[in-house]
Amino acid sequence: xxxxxxxxxxxxxxxxxxxxxxxxxxxxxxxxxxxxxxxxxxxxxxxxxxxxxxxxxxxxxxxxxxxxxxxxxxxxxxxxxxxxxxxxxxxxxxxxxxxxxxxxxxxxxxxxxxx
Amino acid sequence: xxxxxxxxxxxxxxxxxxxxxxxxxxxxxxxxxxxxxxxxxxxxxxxxxxxxxxxxxxxxxxxxxxxxxxxxxxxxxxxxxxxxxxxxxxxxxxxxxxxxxxxxxxxxxxxxxxxx
Numbered sequence: 001x002x003x004x005x006x007x008x009x010x011x012x013x014x015x016x017x018x019x020x021x022x023x024x025x026x027x028x029x030x031x032x033x034x035x036x037x038x039x040x041x042x043x044x045x046x047x048x049x050x051x052x053x054x055x056x057x058x059x060x061x062x063x064x065x066x067x068x069x070x071x072x073x074x075x076x077x078x079x080x081x082x083x084x085x086x087x088x089x090x091x092x093x094x095x096x097x098x099x100x101x102x103x104x105x106x107x108x109x110x111x112x113x114x115x
Numbered sequence: 116x117x118x119x120x121x122x123x124x125x126x127x128x129x130x131x132x133x134x135x136x137x138x139x140x141x142x143x144x145x146x147x148x149x150x151x152x153x154x155x156x157x158x159x160x161x162x163x164x165x166x167x168x169x170x171x172x173x174x175x176x177x178x179x180x181x182x183x184x185x186x187x188x189x190x191x192x193x194x195x196x197x198x199x200x201x202x203x204x205x206x207x208x209x210x211x212x213x214x215x216x217x218x219x220x221x222x223x224x225x226x227x228x229x230x231x
Contacts, residue, residue, distance in 0.1 A: 035219055103148075
């Protein structure tokens with residue numbers, strides 16, 4: 001069975017604070033992909049990052065960074081110096097297998113960044 | 116760059132009516148996925164098509180049907196609409212063959228269906 005758990009339903013921070021969104025996944029496949037998507041109030045799903053199961057290197061993109069740890073089946077997302085525009089719902093998602101296939105989404109974390 | 120096009124963007128229907136949602140994938144993407152996202156929920160996989168054949172099926176009600184046409188666009192047909200069908204419906208596309216692209220899937224902007 002495949003499952004993605006985002007235990008944090010809502011997080012509220014003040015602008016310029018750092019915030020980490022947790023994601024824990026379950027899969028029996030040795031090959032899989034992990035994703036993070038941002039869903040602003042307008043509703044579209046914005047792709048942030050994709051990681052495959054063979055690449056455990058952490059990644060940094062501007063104020064965003066991702067920590068992938070297979071040992072704990074986690075793929076956490078950190079926003080440094082948060083801004084009001086970061087306010088959105090963030091989804092972690094899993095796809096098992098090497099090619100195409102459905103995404104399994106976590107429940108989402110609603111991040112509210114207050115000025 | 117071309118993206119996944121969904122139409123209409125918004126749709127209001129009454130209970131027991133029928134709705135048809137359309138999805139036009141990125142050129143050369145041969146696989147289409149449909150997701151349903153209820154209010155405050157995560158997107159749930161409904162159904163997917165590869166080369167005009169159903170490739171996977173999720174929690175799609177029997178009242179819903181879908182197909183993929185020769186030009187790879189897909190339509191989701193929903194009949195006997197219920198209030199609970201009110202949701203954001205996403206379509207995504209990807210190439211089926213070869214490893215998954217670095218961006219994974221391309222999602223459309225969604226169709227917001229409201230059943231009254």
